[in-house]
Amino acid sequence: MEGIARIGRYTIDLTEQMGRMMVFVLSSFAWLTRPPFRVYQIVKQLNFIGYKSTFVVVLTAVFTGMVLALQGHYTLRKFGSEAVLGSAVALSIIRELGPVLAALMVTARAGSAMTAEIGIMRITEQIDALDTMAINPLQYLIGPKLVASLIAVPLLVALFDVVGIYGGYVVGVQLLNGNEGAYWSSIESAVEWKDVYGGILKSISFGLLISWVCCYKGFHTKHSAEGLGTATTEAVVLSAVLILVWDYFLTSVLL
């Protein structure tokens, strides 16, 4: 009986937490529709989440494309199909690896920082200070991060796609002496618009997931250094897991 009761309590807690998370994100978007509109804050967050993540995303993209070309070349050579290397690299990156890896890198770099920043503001009563000045923290602090993440992550994914495909080109064509024309023409013939749309759709939803989870965890940090550490870890782990789980469901719908 005790086991069943424990499962029941866990389920209730989980449902409550999901409900609180939903109210959190809906309230944040609702506050965004009211003046004053925080354009400067959004631009500032675009710089932090987007521009400052560029280097790590480009680095990941280059090596992802290169290793894909290396592995692809090794496998396709067994079937005498090296000519389709370009399409294999491009489809893998555009449909799957671009959105997922870029989102994971943004989680690691910007998501964790978001949680830590908001968490410290919570612990040091800076969020309470906003409240006492009649400035809604969801409008001032959370809303701009949600919007910036929705804009920045798809742009970073697009950058990842382009750089990754060029990374594959460097290895597949320049280093392994593949056919340059075959590389590009196989991409042109294999990649359809729906592949690109699918990747963009994924990246938008990942952008929302990252900022939603990381802001929520930071906002509800417990008042201690340990609480801040726990919140940051939970934010990164939960975001990463949700990205992978949501990716599976979205892929099964989009296929």
Next chain:
Amino acid sequence: MIKLVGVEKTLGKQPVLRGVDLTIPTGKLTTIIGRSGEGKSVLLKHIIGLMQPDRGEVWIDGTDIARLKGQALNEVRKKFAMLFQGAALFDSMTVFENVAFPLREKLRLKGEIVNRRVEEKLEQVGLKGMGHKFPAELSGGMRKRAGLARALVMEPEIILFDEPTTGLDPLMAKAIHDLIVAMQQQFKFTAVMVSHEIPEIFGISDYVAMLKNGRIAEMAPSNEFVKTTDEEIREFIFVAGTVTPKGLPTASL
């Protein structure tokens, strides 16, 4: 006027406030004292709506904010400012930007008006020329003074002080107390302070209230308060030996 009626609050499974009834006079400095962990800061957070009571009413100038949320609560909060225990300055902004923040965000003021008002407040709290520094570069006392400048800049009707001198040396604590009294006398705002600084607070407060066992055990003008017959309260306030209430000679146990 601030009036709390039967305010009860339980945090986790621990009842903290068990029916607080308290009326705070307008335009006076009222200090709430009590032992550590009695819920003084919790009480202060109820007055400004950062916490909502499980039961009871919190009246601010005729509006019960106990159940108010969102924009309606923000409207009432425009009357308030609060100086937090750790000053709660925004650490990504300079002192100047911190003090200018409510002017820019709430009043949408810009340019020379903001500069003038911020410089004026910084000068009043003794931080002239320190505007360019970040909170991390300031001492504890300077941070409190910067927090006080931010609280004063909107010229609010009510200012709450949550242990404004905690962690400061006696000289700095006296300087902060003197500053609060001077500002209160100059701007005539209603001041509510939570403090452990006994006996000093009796010399600066108009009224003193004691929180004990989740209720207000005693509330009186500071010169009356020291005449209490409650043995437990007498022991608490005369722990340092003597008390000098505002405008009166020294009293002892």
